[in-house]
Amino acid sequence: MLKRYLALIILMTGLLSVSLSHAAEDSGAPKLAYFTLEPDLTTNFFTKGKELGYIQVRIEIMVANNSDLPIIEKHQPLIRDTVVELMGKQTADTIRSLAGREDLRKTLVKKINDLLLPETGRSIVADLLFTKYIYQ
Numbered sequence: 001m002l003k004r005y006l007a008l009i010i011l012m013t014g015l016l017s018v019s020l021s022h023a024a025e026d027s028g029a030p031k032l033a034y035f036t037l038e039p040d041l042t043t044n045f046f047t048k049g050k051e052l053g054y055i056q057v058r059i060e061i062m063v064a065n066n067s068d069l070p071i072i073e074k075h076q077p078l079i080r081d082t083v084v085e086l087m088g089k090q091t092a093d094t095i096r097s098l099a100g101r102e103d104l105r106k107t108l109v110k111k112i113n114d115l116l117l118p119e120t121g122r123s124i125v126a127d128l129l130f131t132k133y134i135y136q
Contacts, residue, residue, distance in 0.1 A: 008026065035072045035073065037058070037059045038058075040056060040057060041058075042075070043055060045095050046092065054136055055095055055133075055135040056135075058131045060129040061128055062126045064124075065122055086107065096135060109128045
């Protein structure tokens with residue numbers, strides 16, 4: 001029984017060392033980076049009846065290469081406008097549901113990439129995260 005545990009420990013140590021050496025080889029690869037849209041974005045959204053709904057979000061934009069951060073910063077007003085416009089067109093059901101939030105996140109990634117494609121010639125945004133998501 002002790003031999004099995006010893007063999008397992010040796011195997012795991014070998015795998016860990018291979019993984020670490022693999023990570024060391026990739027250290028020259030581009031690094032992921034995040035850009036925070038500040039200040040938070042606040043807009044109204046469609047509700048039923050005469051109630052007025054609003055949403056406030058803080059968004060982190062993930063880019064595949066940290067050298068793309070200046071591009072995101074340069075086009076920040078255009079990105080903010082796109083986010084506010086898209087969120088303002090959503091229904092209360094979309095804003096309040098988890099599935100709606102995920103669809104909105106994916107749509108924003110696609111819209112921002114489509115928006116920046118003519119400016120940069122490539123897709124820059126790898127992902128988008130809501131780090132703050134408040135609605136009423």
